[in-house]
Every structure is written in structure tokens, then in C-alpha cells.
Amino acid sequence: MKKVKNTIVKYKLFFILAGLAILLLLPLVITKSVYMRHVCNVLIFATLASSLNIINGYSGQMCLGQAGFFAVGAYTCAILTTNYGWSFWVVWPVAGCLAALMGYLVSLPTLRLQGIYLSFVTLGFSEIIRIIAQTWTPVTGGNMGIKGIPFPIIFGKELFKPHDYYYILLATLLLFLFITSRILRSRIGRAWISIREESNAARSLGVEISRYKSMNFTYGAFWAGMIGAAYAPYVNFVDSSQFSLDTGFDALAMVVIGGQGTLIGPIIGSVVVTVLTESLRFLQYWRFVIYALIIIAMMWVRPQGIAGASNSILAGGKIRRSSRKKAISRNR
Amino acid sequence: MMSKNRADAPVLLEARGVCKYFGGLKAIENVDMTIRKGDVFGIIGPNGAGKTTFFNICTGVFAPTKGEILLHGENIAGLTPEEIARKRMARTFQNIQLFKFMSVLENVQIGCHINTKTRMFDAVFQTKTYKKDEQYIAERSMDILQKIGLEEFAEMKAGNLPYGSQRKVEIARALALDPEILLLDEPAAGMNPNETMELREFILQLNEAGYTIVVIEHDMKFIMNSCNHILVLNFGQKIFEGAPEQVKANHDVQVAYFGKGIIARG
Amino acid sequence: MEYVVNQIINGICQGAIYALIAIGYSIIVGVVGMVTFTYGEIVMIGAFAAYYTFQLVGTNLVLAILASFAASFIVGGIVYKLCYERFFNSPRHISLLCTIGFSILIKNLAQIIFGPDTKPMINIIENKSYTLEAFGISIVIKQLQIMVLVLVIISSVALTFLFQKTKYGIALRAVSQDKTAAYMVGINVRRTAMVGNCIGCGFGGVAGILLSIYYYSCSPLMGSSFSMKAFSSSVLGGLVDIRMSALGGLCIGIIENMGIMISSATFRDIFAFGFLIIVLIIKPTGFASSGKNRRVKSEKG
Numbered sequence: 097m098k099k100v101k102n103t104i105v106k107y108k109l110f111f112i113l114a115g116l117a118i119l120l121l122l123p124l125v126i127t128k129s130v131y132m133r134h135v136c137n138v139l140i141f142a143t144l145a146s147s148l149n150i151i152n153g154y155s156g157q158m159c160l161g162q163a164g165f166f167a168v169g170a171y172t173c174a175i176l177t178t179n180y181g182w183s184f185w186v187v188w189p190v191a192g193c194l195a196a197l198m199g200y201l202v203s204l205p206t207l208r209l210q211g212i213y214l215s216f217v218t219l220g221f222s223e224i225i226r227i228i229a230q231t232w233t234p235v236t237g238g239n240m241g242i243k244g245i246p247f248p249i250i251f252g253k254e255l256f257k258p259h260d261y262y263y264i265l266l267a268t269l270l271l272f273l274f275i276t277s278r279i280l281r282s283r284i285g286r287a288w289i290s291i292r293e294e295s296n297a298a299r300s301l302g303v304e305i306s307r308y309k310s311m312n313f314t315y316g317a318f319w320a321g322m323i324g325a326a327y328a329p330y331v332n333f334v335d336s337s338q339f340s341l342d343t344g345f346d347a348l349a350m351v352v353i354g355g356q357g358t359l360i361g362p363i364i365g366s367v368v369v370t371v372l373t374e375s376l377r378f379l380q381y382w383r384f385v386i387y388a389l390i391i392i393a394m395m396w397v398r399p400q401g402i403a404g405a406s407n408s409i410l411a412g413g414k415i416r417r418s419s420r421k422k423a424i425s426r427n428r
Numbered sequence: 429m430m431s432k433n434r435a436d437a438p439v440l441l442e443a444r445g446v447c448k449y450f451g452g453l454k455a456i457e458n459v460d461m462t463i464r465k466g467d468v469f470g471i472i473g474p475n476g477a478g479k480t481t482f483f484n485i486c487t488g489v490f491a492p493t494k495g496e497i498l499l500h501g502e503n504i505a506g507l508t509p510e511e512i513a514r515k516r517m518a519r520t521f522q523n524i525q526l527f528k529f530m531s532v533l534e535n536v537q538i539g540c541h542i543n544t545k546t547r548m549f550d551a552v553f554q555t556k557t558y559k560k561d562e563q564y565i566a567e568r569s570m571d572i573l574q575k576i577g578l579e580e581f582a583e584m585k586a587g588n589l590p591y592g593s594q595r596k597v598e599i600a601r602a603l604a605l606d607p608e609i610l611l612l613d614e615p616a617a618g619m620n621p622n623e624t625m626e627l628r629e630f631i632l633q634l635n636e637a638g639y640t641i642v643v644i645e646h647d648m649k650f651i652m653n654s655c656n657h658i659l660v661l662n663f664g665q666k667i668f669e670g671a672p673e674q675v676k677a678n679h680d681v682q683v684a685y686f687g688k689g690i691i692a693r694g
Numbered sequence: 695m696e697y698v699v700n701q702i703i704n705g706i707c708q709g710a711i712y713a714l715i716a717i718g719y720s721i722i723v724g725v726v727g728m729v730t731f732t733y734g735e736i737v738m739i740g741a742f743a744a745y746y747t748f749q750l751v752g753t754n755l756v757l758a759i760l761a762s763f764a765a766s767f768i769v770g771g772i773v774y775k776l777c778y779e780r781f782f783n784s785p786r787h788i789s790l791l792c793t794i795g796f797s798i799l800i801k802n803l804a805q806i807i808f809g810p811d812t813k814p815m816i817n818i819i820e821n822k823s824y825t826l827e828a829f830g831i832s833i834v835i836k837q838l839q840i841m842v843l844v845l846v847i848i849s850s851v852a853l854t855f856l857f858q859k860t861k862y863g864i865a866l867r868a869v870s871q872d873k874t875a876a877y878m879v880g881i882n883v884r885r886t887a888m889v890g891n892c893i894g895c896g897f898g899g900v901a902g903i904l905l906s907i908y909y910y911s912c913s914p915l916m917g918s919s920f921s922m923k924a925f926s927s928s929v930l931g932g933l934v935d936i937r938m939s940a941l942g943g944l945c946i947g948i949i950e951n952m953g954i955m956i957s958s959a960t961f962r963d964i965f966a967f968g969f970l971i972i973v974l975i976i977k978p979t980g981f982a983s984s985g986k987n988r989r990v991k992s993e994k995g
Binding site for chain 2: 285
Binding site: 152158204205212213215216217219220221223224227228230231341345348349352381382384385387388389390391392395396399 | 729776777780781784785786787788789790791792794795796797798799801802803805806810918922925926929933958960961963964967968970971974975
């Protein structure tokens with residue numbers, strides 16, 4: 097296992113380039129539109145789960161309402177492009193920023209609330225957004241939703257086939273990974289992680305935890321909004337049922353199964369969960385039973401997830417015995 | 429530095445009439461304290477005397493019910509711990525609070541937080557500020573680890589280290605703040621006599637290097653041998669403040685520590 | 695004016711059921727020390743247990759209450775074994791996710807076993823209403839509402855008796871206040887926590903019957919919206935304080951019905967959550983005095 101890890105680290109650049117090449121050429125290999133749709137779904141959920149991972153995995157806050165930010169992004173995009181005729185490329189960052197603003201507002205109570213109370217606020221926020229989307233008919237279309245969201249146009253070409261749209265979603269995910277990995281390598285990322293690991297110690301070292309928590313929330317919400325905005329034209333139709341709490345819980349399950357606190361974790365999680373639920377579609381309700389059992393089993397066996405940060409409090413709060421012994425003997 | 433006349437040194441940290449009540453419990457009652465630059469200042473007292481509470485008031489964990497804490501003459505009572513840390517006052521904890529799952533190096537790197545200025549923008553575009561900061565952090569944290577003698581454990585998870593070394597990591601992390609004043613809460617707790625000796629040497633070295641140090645400790649020998657000025661607390665009240673020899677000779681302190689009966693007989 | 699008073703009465707009645715749900719919820723949170731997301735599903739199990747009892751034995755309310763208490767009690771035991779017992783010393787998100795997983799599990803198993811449709815509940819009580827004339831206002835109270843209120847009051851009294859007077863209740867209170875101290879004085883913390891969790895779930899089940907009777911229906915998906923109500927009420931009451939949680943439930947019931955008055959019924963949940971968020975921002979500990987739930991607040995999460 098360690099050998100594999102070392103090899104990966106050694107040829108990191110090679111692996112990244114190879115992965116990129118595969119991802120770029122994927123639409124040429126997969127010819128069927130149906131399969132490409134699944135790939136696009138994976139990308140959407142991977143980005144959504146990753147944005148949640150920023151909040152839950154890196155700063156250790158417990159956000160349960162990521163669907164709310166996702167909805168803000170999707171509805172902003174849908175409303176502005178469909179009803180007001182804005183260009184997708186303008187709306188995209190606007191939607192992200194609006195979601196970020198929402199994230200900031202939701203995070204304000206974090207100055208006073210901790211732990212589970214924060215979770216409740218995010219949960220309530222997500223539900224409020226959904227109910228507003230369901231009931232504010234003149235703007236959001238109410239139960240009817242918004243239909244016929246225009247596809248983005250690039251170089252005069254309308255991107256409506258999943259094969260083309262794939263690149264927008266891929267670009268979103270890659271951009272996210274690029275920017276986030278840079279932030280994580282700076283003092284901001286370290287401050288987030290220090291808050292997750294031991295907030296009292298972080299405070300004693302001068303990390304302004306409320307500011308960093310709120311920054312973290314805003315950043316996570318921003319990306320949820322971005323992917324929401326990219327999602328709306330892709331499905332061409334939004335209504336409130338797409339943004340229920342279950343969507344948020346799905347994203348959460350992907351983060352948890354894939355692994356919290358690493359960049360790759362949520363991506364693996366979204367691949368695993370999407371492949372599983374799609375391939376088991378014929379089982380109807382049983383597939384959710386299996387899905388639920390996997391979540392529980394994961395928590396029992398490997399709480400940090402498949403590729404989760406083992407060097408973290410997320411791994412269940414225990415330090416592995418063997419490495420501890422080694423350290424002591426080495427010290428002597 | 430200790431050998432110089434203490435009274436000449438400027439006052440660094442001062443407590444004036446500090447009180448802290450938890451409901452009806454008077455945890456700290458009217459405590460005064462003067463710490464001068466270059467001190468190794470000891471705070472002692474029997475269990476439950478309010479030492480740690482007093483410490484927590486100084487570092488902003490609690491706001492005092494009454495009274496002032498002055499750092500360089502500026503009242504810092506009621507500020508948050510992070511604001512106080514920014515005023516270059518660092519601390520360690522009685523029950524070690526390391527980032528146990530992170531490497532020793534990362535622990536110290538987080539300590540450099542307040543001395544760097546990277547913002548989101550800098551981090552994303554890797555601007556000059558970012559590069560300068562990262563270089564500073566890398567150099568400074570390695571430097572500190574070397575000074576403390578932990579460089580061989582730099583890559584190891586902090587939680588995997590033996591107890592004594594964990595204490596050292598905590599101190600190293602606090603030093604990364606570049607503090608003027610360093611507050612150590614029972615640094616020798618749980619250490620064996622050898623480790624305690626080493627720690628004493630280490631604290632004296634730090635003091636030589638110009639840090640003002642405040643220590644809470646149970647170990648009388650440790651305090652008497654390392655501190656130049658001692659505050660004695662009992663039941664939340666100050667019962668004495670003075671040089672180690674004076675503390676030893678003081679009747680109230682003896683009563684607090686050994687009880688009345690023994691003194692009378694002895 | 696008449697409308698207002700009647701809406702308030704509706705609110706009180708609905709709030710009373712919410713209060714019962716919230717009581718069960720805050721027992722669980724208090725005794726186990728962790729937050730649960732399976733609670734809505736347990737309420738649903740209670741409702742279905744009653745539904746099938748009515749189907750099989752006929753309209754025997756006492757039997758139905760016993761059946762749903764028992765069913766929820768048993769499911770509560772499974773939840774405890776699966777989601778809590780292993781994770782007492784782990785970070786809280788682990789057990790939280792387990793409960794989310796378990797809730798998905800029950801919800802879908804219920805759809806497989808009971809069928810996905812909403813089932814009509816039998817009218818177990820005559821649809822009769824009494825009209826009171828006072829101060830020139832005619833107040834309408836349904837017989838059903840009276841019955842629900844009486845049942846809620848009976849269960850609350852039973853619970854108070856259990857918690858205040860029996861040895862087991864005192865052990866439960868001790869565990870919910872301080873697990874370590876309870877352990878020191880020789881209480882079997884794990885078993886007590888388990889039984890406490892099951893009792894909380896049992897009350898959820900009883901609330902489930904009342905809900906299904908009140909709305910004349912039960913469905914496998916009824917849980918989630920009521921579990922949100924339970925969270926809201928007990929967060930409002932400071933999570934572990936049982937009496938305050940009951941008060942929180944009442945408040946939410948009344949506020950919802952007042953909200954419906956000034957807008958439409960679809961906005962009902964917005965009022966509940968909006969109120970909750972405002973209260974949390976003003977006073978994070980809810981109605982409870984701030985010292986009481988320091989323990990839950992200080993836990994890492």
C-alpha cells in the first residue's frame with residue numbers, strides 16, 4: 097500500500113497529465129449519449145460534494161444544507177438566462193457570487209453557534225430556499241419549475257449534447273481543484289484544518305476562527321453555486337424537488353463514502369455512489385437500501401471514507417497503535 | 429537577564445484587581461500581579477487555587493468579572509484569545525492541545541499564522557506575498573524545530589510522540605508566534621525527573637534568548653530553581669508575591685501548603 | 695377575531711403533538727448525547743404500527759398505542775446498536791451520518807413493505823365538534839382535538855412520573871446530565887442510554903399515531919417533515935431540556951398556524967424555520983437557561 101502511494105507521489109505530474117488526457121478524450125470513447133449523461137452526473141455531484149467537503153472536511157463544520165446553495169446557483173442561472181435573456185457566461189459567476197453571499201449570511205450565526213446548532217441553521221436554510229422556490233411562483237415558477245433554460249453558446253455553437261456539455265462541467269471541476277489546492281497550500285488552508293483539528297489551540301495561536309470559518313463557508317457555497325449554475329442548463333429544467341434535503345444528504349454521503357478532508361475523496365465518492373445507484377436502478381427501492389447499508393458500513397469500518405484524510409480527527413479520533421509504538425522506540 | 433536588578437525592567441503584563449466569579453463561586457478574587465520584561469515568573473498554589481483560571485483570564489479564554497489585565501499598559505481584559513495572541517502573548521495548555529494528527533512541522537507552521545499576510549487572492553495567484561510568506565514559514569518553522577531539537581521528528585504525527593516531546597512541540601508552536609511573553613501551563617506535568625530537568629534548562633535558555641516566561645507549576649523544586657519571581661494563589665486569592673527565598677520563608681505560604689498543624693509542631 | 699382564536703386553538707393542538715415529538719427527541723439527545731436523524735422514520739413506524747393494529751384488531755386505541763410504542767421501542771434499540779453504541783468516543787459526524795443512513799434504510803424498507811402510497815387512517819373518533827360561545831365569539835373545538843390534547847397530556851404526565859419518581863428515571867436523568875459521573879456511581883451507562891433512547895423513540899411512535907389520526911393518513915415518507923419539526927422544537931428548547939422542548943413544540947405549532955393566517959398554508963414551514971433561526975441567532979441556547987446545556991454545546995462538531 098505504501099509502495100503504491102510512493103510511486104504515485106513520485107510520478108505525480110505524469111499521473112495528473114495522463115488523467116487529464118483520459119478525461120479530455122473520454123467523450124470520444126463513450127459514444128452513447130446515455131452513458132455520457134451518467135458521466136456528466138458524476139461530474140456535477142463530484143463538484144457539489146467537493147464544495148461540501150470544503151466545509152465539512154476541511155474546517156470541520158457540519159453543513160447539512162448544501163442543496164440550498166446548489167439551488168441558489170441553479171435558480172439564479174435559470175431565472176436570469178430564461179426570463180431575462182442574460183448570457184450564460186455572465187450569469188455563471190453571478191450565480192456563484194450570489195450563492196457565496198448566501199453562504200456568508202448563513203455563516204454569520206457561526207460567530208455564536210457551534211456544532212450541531214450550526215447544522216440546524218444550514219438545514220433550515222436549505223429547506224427555506226426549497227420552500228421559497230416551490231411557492232414564489234411569479235419568479236421561480238413554483239411547482240411548475242422553470243422549463244427551457246437556454247444552453248450556453250460558445251463560438252456560435254449551442255452546447256446541448258452531453259458530449260459537449262461535459263467539457264463545461266469538467267472545466268468547472270478542474271478549476272475548482274486547481275484553485276482549492278492552491279488555497280489549501282497557503283496559510284488559509286492550514287488555518288481551516290487547524291480549526292477542524294483543535295479549535296482552542298488554533299485560537300491560542302491567533303487564528304481568528306470565526307473569520308476563517310465564515311470564509312470557509314463562503315468559499316464552499318460559492319462553488320456549490322457555480323456548479324448549480326452549470327447544472328441548470330444541463331438538465332434544462334429546474335424545480336424545487338431537485339433541491340430537497342435528500343440532495344444535500346446525497347452529497348454528504350458521497351463526501352463521507354469517498355473521504356473527507358482530501359481533494360480526491362468526494363470525487364471517488366461521487367463515482368462510487370453514482371455508478372452504484374445507476375447500475376442498480378432495476379432494483380428500485382432496494383438500491384437505496386443498499387446505499388444506506390453502505391453508508392452505515394462505511395462509518396463502522398472506515399469512518400474517514402475510502403480516500404479520506406487518515407491524518408485527521410475525522411478518522412475516528414484514534415491514533416494508530418502500531419505507528420505510535422514505532423515512534424516511541426525510535427525516540428529511545 | 430535574571431541577574432540584573434528586576435525593578436529596573438519595564439512592566440510587561442500587569443493584573444489589577446482581577447476577579448472571576450462563576451455564579452456564586454469566587455474562582456479568582458482581587459488578584460494583582462506585575463510581570464516585568466525578562467522575568468521567569470512562577471504562579472503556584474495548591475490544587476484548585478485558581479491558577480489555570482487566572483491564566484485563562486490573562487489569555488482571553490474567560491473575561492474577568494472585574495479588574496484589568498494590562499499588556500504594555502493596554503487593557504486586554506475581555507479580548508478573545510486570538511486577539512491576545514496577535515499582541516504577541518503565546519500560551520501552552522495544561523492538557524496538551526496539539527493538532528495530534530498533523531505532523532510536528534505542520535503544527536509549528538500553523539503557529540506562524542499571525543506573522544504572515546497571505547490572503548485568498550495571493551494564495552490563488554501565488555503572488556509575491558504568498559511566496560515570501562511560504563518561504564518565511566518554511567524557514568522559521570525548521571529553525572524553531574532545530575533550536576528545540578525536534579527536527580528529526582518534523583515529519584512525524586505530533587500525537588505519536590512521547591509525552592515530553594509533545595510538550596516541547598506545544599512550546600515550539602507557541603514560539604512560532606514570535607511572542608514577547610510565553611505562558612506555560614504546568615509544562616512539567618507528567619514528566620519524569622530527567623525530562624523535568626531538561627525542560628528547566630530549556631526554559632532558562634529561552635529566557636536567556638529574551639523571552640519573558642510565566643509558568644504555572646506544582647513542582648516546588650522546579651519553580652524555586654527556575655523562577656525569579658513567584659505569585660502564590662490560594663482559594664482564588666493572592667497570598668504572596670515575591671522572590672523564591674521570600675516565598676520559602678513566608679508563613680502564609682507554608683500554612684497554605686502544609687496546613688497549620690505541622691507548622692505549629694515543627 | 696373568531697378566526698384568530700380558532701387558529702390559535704388549532705395551533706395549540708398541533709403544537710401539542712409537536713411537543714410530544716419534541717419530548718421524545720430531546721430525551722434521545724439528552725440520554726445518548728448525540729443528535730439523530732432517524733427520528734422522523736420512527737414516528738412513521740409508530741403511525742404504521744397503529745394503522746395495522748386498526749386493520750387487524752379494529753379500532754382499539756389503547757392497543758394501538760401499545761403496539762406503536764413497542765414497535766418504535768424496538769426500532770429504537772436497533773438504531774442504538776447500529777448508530778450510537780460504537781461511536782460514543784468518536785467525532786460526532788460519524789454517528790450523525792449513521793443515523794442519516796439508517797433513516798434512508800427505514801424509509802425505503804417501509805416503501806417496499808408497506809407500499810409507497812399514502813394510506814388513509816380510519817376515523818377512530820366521531821367527527822363531532824363543540825361550539826363554545828364566550829365574549830361574543832364562537833369557538834369551535836373538534837372532538838378529535840380534545841382527544842389528542844388529552845392523550846398528549848396523559849403521556850407527558852406518565853413521562854414526568856417516570857423521570858421524577860422511578861429509580862430508572864433518575865438514572866436516566868443522571869446519564870443525560872453527566873455520563874462520567876453516572877458511570878462512577880455505578881450506573882450502567884450504556885444500558886441506561888439504550889433504554890432511554892428506546893423510551894424516547896417510543897414516545898415518537900405515540901406521537902406518530904396522533905399525527906396520523908390528526909391528518910387521517912400515514913405514508914412512508916411522512917417522517918422527514920415531522921422530524922424537521924422535532925429538531926426545530928427541541929433546538930428551540932435547548933436540545934436536552936425536556937420541558938422547554940415541549941414548550942418549543944407548542945410555540946412552533948402556534949406560530950405555524952398564525953403564519954398560515956397571514957399568508958398561505960404552503961409557507962407553513964418557512965415560519966417554523968424562520969422563527970427557529972431568529973431565536974438561534976438571538977439566543978443560541980434556545981429557551982433553556984444557558985448553563986444547562988453547556989455540555990452539548992461544548993462538544994466538538
